[in-house]
Amino acid sequence: MTIELKHSQTAHCENGAAINLLRYHGLDISEPMAFGIGSGLFFTYLPFIKMINIPVTSFRPLPGMIFKRLANTLGVEIFRKKFRDPQESMKALDHALDQGIPVGLQVGAFHLTYFPRPYRFHFNVHNIVVYGRENGHYRISDSVMEEPVSLTCEELMRVRWSRGAFEPRGRMYFPVKIPDRIDLPSAVIKGIRRNCREMLTIPFPFFGVKGIRYVSRKIRKWPKKLGEKKADLYLGNFIRMQEEIGTGGAGFRFVYAAFLQEASDVLDKPRLMELSHEMTEDGDRWRAMATIAGRIIKKRNSGHETYEAVSAILWEIADREQHIFSELKKAVS
Amino acid sequence: MKKDKVPQDDDNLMEGRSRELCYAVDENGRYVSVLSSGWEPKNTALLQAWEQIGEEAKKAFDSFKAGRVSPLGFYMARGMFDVSLLSAYTKIPKRRIRSHLVPKNFRRLDAETLRKYAEVLDISVDELVKGPETAKIFPGEK
Numbered sequence: 001m002t003i004e005l006k007h008s009q010t011a012h013c014e015n016g017a018a019i020n021l022l023r024y025h026g027l028d029i030s031e032p033m034a035f036g037i038g039s040g041l042f043f044t045y046l047p048f049i050k051m052i053n054i055p056v057t058s059f060r061p062l063p064g065m066i067f068k069r070l071a072n073t074l075g076v077e078i079f080r081k082k083f084r085d086p087q088e089s090m091k092a093l094d095h096a097l098d099q100g101i102p103v104g105l106q107v108g109a110f111h112l113t114y115f116p117r118p119y120r121f122h123f124n125v126h127n128i129v130v131y132g133r134e135n136g137h138y139r140i141s142d143s144v145m146e147e148p149v150s151l152t153c154e155e156l157m158r159v160r161w162s163r164g165a166f167e168p169r170g171r172m173y174f175p176v177k178i179p180d181r182i183d184l185p186s187a188v189i190k191g192i193r194r195n196c197r198e199m200l201t202i203p204f205p206f207f208g209v210k211g212i213r214y215v216s217r218k219i220r221k222w223p224k225k226l227g228e229k230k231a232d233l234y235l236g237n238f239i240r241m242q243e244e245i246g247t248g249g250a251g252f253r254f255v256y257a258a259f260l261q262e263a264s265d266v267l268d269k270p271r272l273m274e275l276s277h278e279m280t281e282d283g284d285r286w287r288a289m290a291t292i293a294g295r296i297i298k299k300r301n302s303g304h305e306t307y308e309a310v311s312a313i314l315w316e317i318a319d320r321e322q323h324i325f326s327e328l329k330k331a332v333s
Numbered sequence: 334m335k336k337d338k339v340p341q342d343d344d345n346l347m348e349g350r351s352r353e354l355c356y357a358v359d360e361n362g363r364y365v366s367v368l369s370s371g372w373e374p375k376n377t378a379l380l381q382a383w384e385q386i387g388e389e390a391k392k393a394f395d396s397f398k399a400g401r402v403s404p405l406g407f408y409m410a411r412g413m414f415d416v417s418l419l420s421a422y423t424k425i426p427k428r429r430i431r432s433h434l435v436p437k438n439f440r441r442l443d444a445e446t447l448r449k450y451a452e453v454l455d456i457s458v459d460e461l462v463k464g465p466e467t468a469k470i471f472p473g474e475k
Contacts, residue, residue: 011354011366032356032364052413110412111455116348117471118379122413145351146368163421236381243375245353249334254356258364280358284334287374294374297381 002132005102007141007148011248011255012060015040016143017104017127018067022076024102025175027182031248036259037073037191038066041252042198044207045215051165054234057215057241059251061198063125063166064106067173069194073187077177082169086161089170090153093130096174102131102141106171108162114142114149119245124166130156144245188263189332196329199321209322216314223307231307232297239290253283260328271331275324282320289313334358336367343370346379386413387470394468403439404464405430408454411470422453 005024010016010031019034035041039061046056060066071078083089096103109115109123132139137150151159160170199208206214215238222231241251248255257279264272289310296306336357347353352368359365393410396402409419420427425446432438433446444458451458 009354009366009368011356031366114350116346116350118346118348118383122418144353147351164418233381233385236378239374240378240382243372244379249355249357254334254364258356261364276364277362280334287334290374294377297377 001097001100002134002139003097003100003102005129005131005141008143009146010143012040012246012252013127013142013144014063014066014125015255017129018070020129020141020143021102021104021175022178025178027074027076027178030258030262032255032258033188033262034070035066035252035255036195036263037187038068038070039191039195039198040066041195041256042208043211043251045211045218046206047218054237057238059242059247069191071175073190074182075179076175078173079176080171080173082171084169086157086170089160089172090157092170093172094133096172097130097133101174102129104129104173105160106168107156107159108164108168109159110162111155111158113151113155114145122162122164124162124164124168185267188266192263192328192332196325199325200329209318209325212314212318212321216311216318219314220308220311235293235307235310236297239293242286243290250283250286253279253286257283267332269331272328275328275331278320278324282317282324285313285317285320289317336360336365339367339369340372341370342373342376344373344376344380346371346376383470386411387468390470391468394465397464400436403434403436404461405439405450406434407465407468408450408456408461412454414454419450419453423449425449 003024005020008016008020008023010019012031012035015031015034015038018038019029019031022029022034029037042059042061044056044058049056067078070076081092083092093103093105105128106124107126107128109126110120112120112126127143129141129143130138131141136152138153138156140149140151142149160168162168202208202210205211219235222234225231226234243249243251257276260272260276260279264270264276292306292309292313296310334355334357336359339355339357347370352370354366355369356364357367390407390410393402393407397404397407409415414422416427416430419425419430423430433442447458447461451461454461
């Protein structure tokens with residue numbers, strides 16, 4: 001049995017699962033729109049939490065947050081379930097499919113057979129949509145892939161029960177109730193306001209614009225403090241988090257700029273279009289920083305002055321983002 | 334980023350399976366989505382991560398060749414498994430996994446335990462028992 005689901009590719013898997021599921025239920029919004037209403041733009045650097053011995057850097061809120069906020073803001077009711085037992089989790093999936101419901105799943109990337117091998121890390125917060133089952137194969141819309149893919153029952157069960165940080169434990173979800181009337185303008189305003197708060201007012205030095213300043217101050221000291229090799233590993237990890245599969249470029253800054261364009265139309269506020277252009281320039285600076293970082297890692301230059309350059313661009317980016325979000329706050333108040 | 338500036342630096346990291354979507358500005362200043370086959374700084378960072386994993390695997394391979402560690406040590410390094418993660422997957426207690434890293438204990442393992450390890454590490458029981466012939470982490474790697 002296969003459900004008629006339109007597969008559309010997105011930059012980020014969580015946005016993708018969300019918009020592909022919502023579209024099936026008759027609510028058609030773009031990825032940037034989903035990301036903006038879900039207040040997805042963020043920055044955090046946590047020096048005291050390490051993954052594989054490298055401090056955690058993230059350009060987005062906690063996994064699942066964007067979809068949760070998006071659903072709450074639009075008034076969409078979501079059914080969510082985790083399981084105790086793998087067999088039971090597959091039964092529940094089959095049951096939903098048999099009723100013609102496409103299902104969102106959280107899965108791990110490590111054993112994901114259709115993924116390019118260089119991307120198979122122990123990353124447990126990938127999101128896919130299952131929309132059919134035929135001859136022992138499940139049909140899957142994985143929004144970071146160009147085309148729909150498929151997995152056998154064993155393969156799917158395995159990735160639904162990956163282990164490590166953020167274990168999925170078979171987690172599945174799908175929309176059960178979409179409101180008759182969606183108030184898009186007010187959802188857009190809520191999403192922007194919440195994002196301004198997240199970027200400007202969290203009272204710790206590790207989040208939002210403050211977090212970018214914090215990294216800028218630390219990064220210039222890395223080569224001395226950590227030694228060249230470790231500094232390069234930290235830096236490599238930093239730009240991977242910024243650019244790896246699923247950010248749409250520049251740590252989601254371009255996706256957010258695309259959202260501001262749409263928001264400008266929805267709210268009929270030309271000011272948002274100007275701020276979208278500023279956000280694009282800001283994204284270009286992130287990429288200029290990554291270009292320098294790439295050269296440092298490849299050792300196409302000498303000395304530590306380039307860590308200084310990275311630090312300086314980050315400081316400038318913090319200034320830009322502080323300005324953009326302060327202006328955004330004014331524009332939607 | 335302008336639409337015509339979207340990088341297409343293909344380092345075969347996607348193995349021809351897909352391209353990724355990114356957002357860029359068209360000639361009218363409007364955002365559109367564009368497919369990219371890769372971007373050099375990003376490829377560099379990902380290759381650096383694999384180089385690091387390769388170094389760990391090479392250390393484990395040398396220890397295996399010197400008879401200091403069982404084949405399990407190499408396959409764990411290659412698959413980025415620490416003892417806790419392997420224990421979570423196989424339900425074999427951490428203490429026992431540590432003891433299985435000792436070659437003489439590993440040689441006495443029963444078929445069922447070997448099967449559990451091989452399944453999680455994505456190799457055949459044969460490969461696991463024999464151990465690696467090279468320190469390569471990707472088959473077909475140069």
